[in-house]
Amino acid sequence: MPSVTTLRTALIIVLTGLLSLTATVAEAVDGVPPVGGPVVRGFDPPAQKWLSGHRGIDLSAAPGAPVFAVLAGTVSFVGRVGGTPVVVISHGDTRTTYEPVNAEVVVGQELSAGEQIGSATTGHACPGGTCLHLGWLRGQTYLDPSTLFDTGGIRLLPADALATVRQLAADRAAQLSSGSPGLLLQPVGGRIGSGFGMRMHPIFHVWRMHSGVDIGSGCRTPIRAAADGVVVGVSYDSASGHRLTINHGRLGDADLSTIYLHARSYSVHIGQHVKRGQVVGQVGSTGWSTGCHLHLSVRVNGRLVDPARYL
Numbered sequence: 292m293p294s295v296t297t298l299r300t301a302l303i304i305v306l307t308g309l310l311s312l313t314a315t316v317a318e319a320v321d322g323v324p325p326v327g328g329p330v331v332r333g334f335d336p337p338a339q340k341w342l343s344g345h346r347g348i349d350l351s352a353a354p355g356a357p358v359f360a361v362l363a364g365t366v367s368f369v370g371r372v373g374g375t376p377v378v379v380i381s382h383g384d385t386r387t388t389y390e391p392v393n394a395e396v397v398v399g400q401e402l403s404a405g406e407q408i409g410s411a412t413t414g415h416a417c418p419g420g421t422c423l424h425l426g427w428l429r430g431q432t433y434l435d436p437s438t439l440f441d442t443g444g445i446r447l448l449p450a451d452a453l454a455t456v457r458q459l460a461a462d463r464a465a466q467l468s469s470g471s472p473g474l475l476l477q478p479v480g481g482r483i484g485s486g487f488g489m490r491m492h493p494i495f496h497v498w499r500m501h502s503g504v505d506i507g508s509g510c511r512t513p514i515r516a517a518a519d520g521v522v523v524g525v526s527y528d529s530a531s532g533h534r535l536t537i538n539h540g541r542l543g544d545a546d547l548s549t550i551y552l553h554a555r556s557y558s559v560h561i562g563q564h565v566k567r568g569q570v571v572g573q574v575g576s577t578g579w580s581t582g583c584h585l586h587l588s589v590r591v592n593g594r595l596v597d598p599a600r601y602l
């Protein structure tokens with residue numbers, strides 16, 4: 292297992308590689324975006340020091356999202372300014388400011404571009420939700436931070452486009468919670484006997500989270516792949532019995548995988564590409580099971596969801 296430092300070094304090498312690639316086609320790009328989200332509010336410096344304006348740019352960032360140093364430099368300030376947690380990094384005659392950030396760096400620490408300095412947190416109101424405010428200064432003069440890195444073709448969103456973006460995000464969230472009926476094929480015929488959620492465990496007689504659905508089916512009934520995908524796991528343990536995991540990649544606007552438990556056996560191997568409906572094994576009663584049935588779990592963007600919403 293590679294260490295965090297190795298991974299971070301690898302990330303920086305990749306980022307540096309990408310940046311040098313980008314630099315050949317675009318210009319004035321030597322920084323790394325501080326967060327993954329788009330710029331939602333641009334640089335609008337006030338004409339006079341005492342007037343209001345926007346002395347930096349806002350990038351969409353969910354609380355907890357990692358924040359990275361835009362340029363290599365030395366941490367020159369970590370602390371609160373007017374109640375907001377701020378990190379400042381000096382780069383020779385300029386400095387970048389990041390807020391609000393739960394810092395994981397200390398003053399004096401030297402950073403490479405792309406190194407994580409902490410995580411985003413709430414506190415900077417912006418169109419569309421929570422943002423990271425990025426500033427760039429030379430002396431007391433505010434510069435436009437959006438010239439520091441390639442915004443990946445993402446232009447500043449006009450006010451009306453923001454409403455659309457927010458609607459799309461809301462639709463996606465609603466789709467995830469309401470599911471997408473028919474997206475997956477029910478792997479075996481039969482009634483869904485025990486659903487997703489808290490239930491009294493049939494063997495242990497205690498309330499436990501049930502991570503999927505149990506579909507009653509005769510022993511040796513063929514189990515079919517719920518969608519096109521690649522087999523990423525075939526294993527056995529005393530709880531799951533024979534266990535199979537198929538990664539379906541991007542499906543219906545989300546990363547999706549399916550997990551099958553308690554089979555008598557599987558007829559596929561790791562790395563094998565399978566088609567929706569292809570037979571991958573036979574129903575059994577291995578592991579913690581009281582009779583022949585298939586347990587199906589569905590993972591959407593890494594989270595277990597109710598499979599019934601996708602069948």
Ligand SMILES: [Zn+2]
Pocket residue numbers: 332345347348349415423424425
């Ligand atoms: Zn701002």
Ligand SMILES: [Zn+2]
Pocket residue numbers: 501503504505586587
């Ligand atoms: Zn089950």
